Structure formats: structure tokens, C-alpha cells
Amino acid sequence: MTSAEVDDGGADEAPRSVLGRALAVLAAFTDASPELALADIVTLTGLPPATAHRIVAELVAWGALERVGRGRYRIGLRLWRIGALAPTARTLREAALAPMQDLAAVTGHVVHLVVLDGYRALFVERLAGREDHTVRSRVGRDMPLHASGPGKVLLAHSPAAFVEEILGRGLPRLAPGTITDPATLRAALADIRRTGHCLSHEEMTAGVSSVAAPVTAADGRVVAALAVVVPATDPLPPYVPAVQVAAATASRRLGVRPQDRA
Template identity: 50%
Template sequence: MAERARPISVAGKVMAILDAFALGDVRLNLSEICRRAGLPLATGHRLVGELVGGGFLERVPDGTYRIGTRLWRIGSQASAVTGLRELALPHMEDLYEATHDNVQLAVLRDLRVLVVERLRGTRSVPVLTQVGATLPLHTTGVGKVLLAYAEPAVREAVLAGELPRHAPRTITDPAELRRSIEQVRRSGYSMTRDEMTLGAASVGAPVRDADGRVVAALSLVSRTRSADLRRLLPPLTTAARALSRDVAAHWRAQPECPSAERKAGA
């Protein structure tokens, strides 16, 4: 990752520190935060300490840092997630009771997957996902659904960009990824195995608004060894259709700002 230009104002420095977590990493040490933010270690140490004191960041016992509950509470009020989460939770709870697997709800933001809600049980496969985290589009069940139904400019920006490997079966070839998302459009669902996390498999389905546009994706994440993804499809697609009816009746998405357009014009 290229180091960014150093921010000048105090507000810019604070925003750069918080933006260091935008890639979805759950925990970062101080050196990595400062590297990503383009800040000297002493400056970063002082500002990170103030953010911890204010509850915007939390210091973990191992010395790393993560997003704090105060920042999460503020962010969770964003219009992109509030109404959608409220509509989705009953359907996600029903889906969890039917499968006892991880249930995730996500939207497309800035060429990434933004996780807006998740349910995880004690018997579910461990996943790193947290509410508010961002994930790659090309490695996740929800991501492939969102990518398949995104505007062409968004798809092309992702296909033209870097496709980092996260697990043994991550698709890193643009042509193969294009075929994969075309298959999602034909079938109406996505499937992944060992693409984001070794040992985890997922199946994803689209959530549509009143105009038929895909505004979110719902997924189940299970263990690769025991996952029967075709068995998980009926309850998942039933929940996605039910949520789509509620979304069509009660919620309107904010249009996705095409970061792809900014990159294309750069």
C-alpha cells in the first residue's frame, strides 16, 4: 500500500487515523496506523491516545487498537444502515434459527463490502467480520452478489484493480472473476469456498428495492468441511425475498457514490 501524503490540520490527522481502519482490519498496531495515516509515530501516539480516551478507538490487551464503541454508535446512525438493519434483523434471526450459521447483511460502499449487520452463534465457524467493517468484493459471498449487480463502472473498476489473495482459493484472475460474477447474475446467488478465509464457505443472495435494484446482499457463512451450500440456498433465498418485500415497502437506499467514476476520471 502506498503511503499517503501527510495531513496538515489536526482534523485531517484524526480523519487519517480513523481511515486507517477503512480496509476492514479488525486490529492495528500503532506503527501500522501511523504508516497508513502518513503520520510520525510521536504524533500518532498522541492522537491515538486521545481517541482512546474519547471512546473512538479501543486499546486491546495485546497492544493493538480497534474501532471504539462510541464511533460505532455514531456510524450506525448513518442512513445507509439504520432502516435497512431494522428491517433485516427479524429475517436474519429467522435465518439463523433455521441454519445456526453466520448470517451477514452487507451493502456496496466505495468499491468494498460494508457489513451493516451480522449474527453469529456459538457453533458457527469463526469469522473476522465485524459490523462496520469493510471486506473485498471479489472474495466474499455478499461481495460477489453486490459486484454482479453493480453498475458497469463499478464492476470494471474492480476487475481492472488489484485482486489480492486472502485464502487458497481466492480468485485473482480478472477473467475468471468476470465469469464468476456472470454466473451469479445467471443463477441469482453466489457461492464461495476458502476464498476469504480458509475453512469458511458462503452462499449469498441479493436484496432488492421497489425498483428491482439490488441494494444489499444477505449471506450464510458455514464451515467448508461440513457446508452443504445447496441445502442452505432455500432458507437464504426465502429470507432475501422476504426482506426485499419489506425493503420495497419501507426503505429507499441512498445512491452509491461511484468511487469508480472518480477513479476512472483520475
């Protein structure tokens, strides 16, 4: 450890490397708090105010953060541009977008593209339905794996040890249809593997159901789930073929160079 890394003191939880501290500042920005004052950043990171101020100034100068109003900060356009280079955004999303548009246009419902992120399911794309107010989903937000159609699709294609880990962490009820019993969830996952799709009845939100199917990379790995979100009063089976076609199209496009895509 160098003098530069200890001269600020700081809370016990604060990261000790200069880079670790800067990354902690970035990580303070979340979906729940996309705009922060310097005091918030100090509280959330445990960094000494002088350190936080210096790091924020350097991040603003570079474009990773931008100042909004007086003394408030948001993530900057330059960081967005670099984040957009991630394979999930650049490769997966780009392959899936056209079939997602078609699925949204044909069904008139919200369409989601979801990937695994640690123990959670992460929305990487969301297209609007004709009635856009039914679902509060948002790109970059996450949800529990056990309590949604796309989450269960990702879980169904995860290693058994990972599934047991998720079961061990508990299956909290979020809505009337959430599967909270491990044996029932195991059976549901087997069904998803057998049928190639997932019907989800009010598992995450009351009044909202979904139909999901896996998106597969050229090597056969399931890399995402594609889902259409429908009112719980709709019969779900009629949506299955459309979702499967869109997911299959996304899978096929994933294996093809962008300039050669149909």
C-alpha cells in the same frame, strides 16, 4: 490557508486543514488497531505531537475518543451513537435483522449482511451460528469483492465499468477456491444475475463455503448481500431457498416503514 493551519509544520502527508487533521486522527483507529497510544497516533497521522495531543484532548472532551488505561485511546460511545445513524446501520440493518435471525436459527450457521464500500465488501452485520468459531468475520471489517459469495453478488450487480476496474486491480488467490481468472469471474457474475444467488466454494477461507443472495431497495437497486456461511463439506444447493427467502424478506422490509413491518 490561515495561521492556525500552518503553525504546526508537520509531515508532508499530514492533512493541512484543522478538520482534516482531526479526521486523520479518527482514521488512525482501524479494525487492526482499535486502541492507540498518542505516539501511535503521531506516527500514523504524521501530525506533530503537540497538534495530535491538542486534537486528541478535544476529541476526548467531546466523547469521540475515550481514554483507556494510561495514555491509550479508543473510539468513544458518542461517535458510535452518531455512526449508528448512518442509513446502512439504521435502515438496512434494521430491515435485515429479523430475517437474518431466522436464517441463523434455521440453518444454525453464521449469517452475514454485506455492503459495497469502495473496492471492498464490508460486513455490516454478523449473527452467530451454533458453532461460532468457524468464521473470524467481524462487523466493520472488509474483504475483497472477488473472493466471497456476498462480494460476488455485489459485484454482479455493479456497473460493467466497475467490474472491469476490479478485474484490472487483480484477483489475488486467498483460498483454494478463489476465482483468479477474469473470464471465469465474468461468467460467475453472469450466473449470479441469471439465478439470483451465488454459491461460493472455499473462495476466502479453506474449509468454508457460503450461499449468498441480493437485498434490493424499493427502487430495484441491489444495496446489500445476505449470506449464510457453511462448512465446505456441506452440499450448498439446499441452502439456496432459505437464503433467498431471507434476502427477499429483507428487501420487502426495506420498502416499508418500520412501524408497519410484519
